[in-house]
Amino acid sequence: MKIAIVLIILVVGSVIFHFVSPWYFTPIASxxxxxxxTINITFWVTGIVFVAVNLFLAYAVIRYQKKKNTKAHYEPENKKLELGLTVFTTVGVAIMLAPGLFVWAKFIEVPxxxxxVEAVGQQWQWTFRFPGKDGVLGKTEVAHITPANPFGINPKDPAGRDDILINSNEVHLPKDKPVKVVLRSKDVLHNFAVPQFRVKxxxxxxxxxxxxxxxxxxxxxxxxxxELCGLAHHTMRGRVVVDSVEDYQAWLNRQxxxxxxxxxxxxxxEQGKALYAVCGACHGxxxxxxxxxxxxxxxxxxEWYLVxxxxxYKKGIRGAHKDDPLGQQMAAMAGTLANTKSIRDVAAYISTFSDSPADKTVEGDPSSGYSYYVTCGTCHGKEGEGNFGLSAPQLVGQHDWYIxxxxxxxxxxxxxxxxxxxxGFQMVLMARVLQDEQAVDDLIAYLNSLNDK
Incomplete structure (x- = not known):
């Protein structure tokens, strides 16, 4: 009897929770x-079966519970019952699957x-590419990927010359205009999903x-x-901004x-040497x-990280926070560089310097720090050497107090x-792995041990 009561409570509670739950679909935007x-039909079919099966089970427990001086009736087969269950199951499965087939047929037929627009996934960022006036995306190859050509577009393909590049995790789209999102991965298996659009x-x-x-x-x-794409999978976030047609076109024209x-x-x-004179007053x-x-x-x-x-700093993306006075100083200094060419010149000059030994000012436990660095090393490399492919700078050789x-x-x-x-958004999430100052010190102590190798 207790089992029957539990089953009835389970059914009633599940049904009530389904209808009053605060967790449901996000408002649709496509x-x-x-x-x-299709999903609601699946809910109804599986919900009815769930209620029917569990209530029948509760009924059977009550109706056919053990009694003294009674013997269970053994019936090896019941063709009528088996036929009914087969037909009932077939109809239920058809009701669930048939709508999905019709939806899928529309899902793969692009207007x-x-x-x-092309969405490019890599650990752990999104970037985007639009065809230019010719309406054709240029050919791409992994072999062409460089700091100056992160999309890997073939420079010899004339169709790629006017491609519009969005080297950011935010893309804009026009309202009420159908869009085909072409998906390409640079490295591992990813998945493109926007819950409000119901696509993935x-x-x-x-x-x-x-x-x-x-x-x-x-x-x-x-x-x-x-799709689980690595240790920092949870940081792979992007954003779609849906604009009016006019605002979208204005945004696209700026790219x-x-x-x-x-x-x-x-x-x-050589040109960067003169510009570096201001930087050298602080950085040596x-x-x-x-x-x-x-x-x-x-x-x-x-060099690519310096740029x-x-x-x-120059655009106010870094060094604008009210609690970052040192960053504010750098933002002011970066403002003296007139344009992108000046920035590249300074970075090129800095890249001619020989490596300088890093000071050690932080004390910690390297063995404990190793366990923390396993996470960092996913991007920055096992030896802290950095990885352009993951947009992660080198860590070895840097002052521990600065890190x-x-x-x-x-x-x-x-x-x-x-x-x-x-x-930086990714680093905010990853830095939270370090729960306290001791964890930070231990991690840095392990980095200092890499400097000694």
């Missing part, structure tokens, strides 16, 4: 309402007037997949990777083409850094909270 209809599809290395939808509501919607990015000349160390004439001036060692930082950080300060800034949201700092 044309795929049929996806919701002829749909415009195209895997990005398979070596293949090109796609989804299509029509945004019907203006707003900002999060892109998720719903650079592949040809324009190729025109950005490589940095000239050879980029060795200065603790008294709170200036880190620059010789260990790769990105200087641009972040500690930046980790604290990330943990406190002083750095990495700007909406345009997609890499």
């Amino acid at each position: 044309n795929w309402g049929t996806i919701d209809d 002829e007037d749909a415009h195209v 599809m895997d990005l398979v290395p070596g293949m090109v997949t796609y989804v299509w939808f029509t945004p019907i509501k203006e707003g900002s919607f999060e892109i998720l990777c719903e 650079p083409t592949f040809a324009q990015t190729l025109k950005v000349a490589e940095g000239n160390p 004439q050879n980029g060795e850094g200065n603790l008294a001036m709170n200036s880190p060692n620059l010789t260990s930082l790769p 990105r950080q200087l641009e972040y 500690k300060r930046q980790l604290e800034n990330f943990k406190q949201g002083i750095r990495g909270k700007h909406p345009d700092d997609q890499f």
Whole structure:
């Protein structure tokens, strides 16, 4: 009897929870309402079966409980019952699957007037590419990926010259216009999913997949990777902003083409030498850094990372927080660099410096720090050597006091909270693995042991 009561409570509680639960679908923002209809049909079919089976089980427990001086009736088969269950199950499965087949047929048939955007996934970022005036995306190859060509577009393919590049995790789309999102992965298996659009599809290395939808509501919607793609999988977030057609076009017109990015000349160390004179007042004439001036060692930082950080300072993405006075100083200094060419020149000159030994000012337990660094090493390399492919700078050779300060800034949201700092956003999440100051010190002690190798 107790088992029967538990089963009845389970059924009643489950039904009540389903109808009063605060957790349900996000408000739909695309044309795929049929996806919701299909899921609701599945809920109803499986829900009815769940209620019927468990209530029948409770009834059977009560009706046929053990009694004295009675013997159970053994019936090896019942063709009528078996036929009924077979028909009932077949109908139920058909009701669940048939709508999905009709929806899938529409899901893979892209409207002829749909415009195209490419979403590129890599550990652990999203970037995007639009075809230019020719309406054709240029060919890509992994072999062409460089700091100057992160999309891997073939420079010899004329169709790629006017491709519009969005080297950011935020993409804009026009409202009420069908869009085909072409999906490509640079490294491992990813998944493109926007819950409000009811679309998701895997990005398979070596293949090109796609989804299509029509945004019907203006707003900002999060892109998720719903395929486990590595240790920092949870940080792989992006954003789709749905605009009016006019606002979308204005945004798109501000984005650079592949040809324009190729025109950005490589940095000239000779020209950067004169510009570095201001930097050297704090960072040292050879980029060795200065603790008294709170200036880190620059010789260990790769050129592409220096360019990105200087641009972040200049654009207010970094160094604008009210609790970051040192960052504010750097933002002011970066403002003296007139343009991107100046930034590249300075970075090129800094890259000519020889590595300088890093000071050791932080005490900790390297063996304990190793367990923390396993997470960091996923991006920054086992030996702290950095990895351009993961946008992770080198750590070995850097002053430990500077690394500690930046980790604290990330943990406190002083750095990495700007909406345009997609890499800082990831570091905010990863830095939270370090629960207290001792954990930070232990991690840095392990990094210091790498400096000794």
